[in-house]
Amino acid sequence: MWADAIPGRDEQQALKRKAIVRAAARLMSRRGSHGATLDDVADRLGVSKAALYRYVSNKNDLILACHEEALAIAERCLDHGEEKGATGLEKIRLGLRSYLVEMIRELGVPALILEENVLQGDAAERNYANRDTYEQRMRRLVAEGQRDGSIVQSEPKIAVFMLLGSIHWLAKWYCPDGDWQPEQVADAIVELATRALEPSPAERLSAELHAGAGTGP
Amino acid sequence: MWADAIPGRDEQQALKRKAIVRAAARLMSRRGSHGATLDDVADRLGVSKAALYRYVSNKNDLILACHEEALAIAERCLDHGEEKGATGLEKIRLGLRSYLVEMIRELGVPALILEENVLQGDAAERNYANRDTYEQRMRRLVAEGQRDGSIVQSEPKIAVFMLLGSIHWLAKWYCPDGDWQPEQVADAIVELATRALEPSPAERLSAELHAGAGTGP
DNA sequence: CGTGAATGTGACTTCATGGTCACGTGTGCA
DNA sequence: TGCACACGTGACCATGAAGTCACATTCACG
Numbered sequence: 001m002w003a004d005a006i007p008g009r010d011e012q013q014a015l016k017r018k019a020i021v022r023a024a025a026r027l028m029s030r031r032g033s034h035g036a037t038l039d040d041v042a043d044r045l046g047v048s049k050a051a052l053y054r055y056v057s058n059k060n061d062l063i064l065a066c067h068e069e070a071l072a073i074a075e076r077c078l079d080h081g082e083e084k085g086a087t088g089l090e091k092i093r094l095g096l097r098s099y100l101v102e103m104i105r106e107l108g109v110p111a112l113i114l115e116e117n118v119l120q121g122d123a124a125e126r127n128y129a130n131r132d133t134y135e136q137r138m139r140r141l142v143a144e145g146q147r148d149g150s151i152v153q154s155e156p157k158i159a160v161f162m163l164l165g166s167i168h169w170l171a172k173w174y175c176p177d178g179d180w181q182p183e184q185v186a187d188a189i190v191e192l193a194t195r196a197l198e199p200s201p202a203e204r205l206s207a208e209l210h211a212g213a214g215t216g217p
Numbered sequence: 218m219w220a221d222a223i224p225g226r227d228e229q230q231a232l233k234r235k236a237i238v239r240a241a242a243r244l245m246s247r248r249g250s251h252g253a254t255l256d257d258v259a260d261r262l263g264v265s266k267a268a269l270y271r272y273v274s275n276k277n278d279l280i281l282a283c284h285e286e287a288l289a290i291a292e293r294c295l296d297h298g299e300e301k302g303a304t305g306l307e308k309i310r311l312g313l314r315s316y317l318v319e320m321i322r323e324l325g326v327p328a329l330i331l332e333e334n335v336l337q338g339d340a341a342e343r344n345y346a347n348r349d350t351y352e353q354r355m356r357r358l359v360a361e362g363q364r365d366g367s368i369v370q371s372e373p374k375i376a377v378f379m380l381l382g383s384i385h386w387l388a389k390w391y392c393p394d395g396d397w398q399p400e401q402v403a404d405a406i407v408e409l410a411t412r413a414l415e416p417s418p419a420e421r422l423s424a425e426l427h428a429g430a431g432t433g434p
Numbered sequence: 435c436g437t438g439a440a441t442g443t444g445a446c447t448t449c450a451t452g453g454t455c456a457c458g459t460g461t462g463c464a
Numbered sequence: 465t466g467c468a469c470a471c472g473t474g475a476c477c478a479t480g481a482a483g484t485c486a487c488a489t490t491c492a493c494g
Contacts, residue, residue: 032251032332032334038451038453047473048474049452050453058453059453115332117248117252158402158406161386161389162410165382165384165385165386168386169381169385170382172381188371188372188375192375193413197412200417201418255482255483256482264442267442267443267444270484271440271441437494440492441488441489442488442489443489444486446484446485446486447484448481448482449480449483450479450480452479452480453479454476455475456474457473458472460470461469462469462470463466463468464465
């Protein structure tokens with residue numbers, strides 16, 4: 001019937017939960033996890049707080065869902081970067097750029113990431129695990145870039161922290177209602193931050209020599 | 218009691234208030250402004266919560282004081298940078314490096330900065346004003362570096378946001394009990410982040426030409 | 435000593451907010 | 465038609481934390 005154009009009951013549930021998570025993420029981005037109350041989230045969706053509990057077991061669960069949504073976006077964008085980019089540096093650039101744009105579009109601004117310490121119990125550990133796998137993936141990309149000569153030699157951990165810091169700090173200053181467009185600002189930030197990873201000509205030369213000069217012209 | 222912060226008699230009040238601010242800053246750095254309760258702060262100092270109210274009018278006031286302390290450190294470190302550094306880039310490097318070191322030493326880790334949105338009323342505006350003057354000072358240094366050729370041409374606002382993001386993100390991952398020493402990690406982060414501002418040899422050359430080549434050998 | 439100001443305390447109030455529950459309503463299905 | 469179930473609601477409870485207050489204690493000083 002209806003050629004499956006009408007979402008089923010359980011699909012509706014999933015959609016509603018997603019709407020809750022999105023609304024919550026937006027609010028928390030602005031006011032922080034503590035500052036955004038469940039009443040706020042409910043109001044934003046035009047329902048009562050009690051209704052939320054049909055789709056979310058508690059606030060911790062909701063916050064965790066927000067973080068997982070954000071990290072899912074990040075991973076998806078890294079997929080894109082790894083697919084399209086040639087060098088380690090390019091993959092990182094593409095991945096971070098689309099991450100920022102998507103983040104601004106979908107969740108307002110990625111301020112959730114700024115305060116993950118509010119999670120308690122299992123949720124906290126699960127979230128740390130998620131974040132760690134993402135960071136490790138980033139580090140592997142840095143190492144790849146160091147091998148292919150697109151990234152300067154340095155401690156990958158530090159490099160990744162530096163990049164993520166530059167990116168997420170956006171939450172502190174970017175105003176979605178301002179003049180700057182998401183793509184524009186994402187470009188500018190990512191371009192500048194990843195400049196830090198670019199090897200100088202001299203460094204690139206020595207890297208090529210060290211690699212056997214097999215890739216030179 | 219009072220964690221051994223009681224020399225003079227008349228200055229006692231000021232010192233005690235300072236001790237409160239420091240303790241609060243440390244706790245808030247770890248657990249966030251909301252997560253750190255006044256009871257926690259009092260416990261840490263070995264007094265009761267009620268005693269705090271002799272030196273602090275309310276929690277907002279306390280949070281504001283923490284931010285002002287942090288910004289005061291930042292300004293002081295920029296003074297140092299401006300005094301010792303020759304170029305715009307050097308001033309920024311020195312300023313940020315000592316800021317990070319001092320911050321880790323004094324206030325644990327500068328996580329307060331991550332959540333200034335919790336301030337309410339006058340305190341919020343005053344804090345934003347403080348922060349703005351600091352950021353403007355940083356921007357002026359970037360512009361100076363662009364004039365003297367030590368910093369690549371780019372939007373100073375973006376550059377400053379990128380730097381501050383890299384720096385403050387430290388709060389997310391640096392563990393004071395870990396292996397890395399404050400100076401070591403401050404050096405690494407600042408060195409890498411400011412690399413992004415360095416002009417490439419070609420850019421430097423064109424900058425010198427544009428400036429009339431008056432400073433070349 | 436004696437006195438008043440300063441300081442610290444425990445016990446209290448107040449309030450915001452997370453979380454629960456019994457109930458009314460609409461909807462799909464036999 | 466009527467049943468069962470999902471859904472949403474307003475009213476409610478529990479709790480943690482901010483903030484207050486009367487009182488005890490200590491200290492400077494005449």
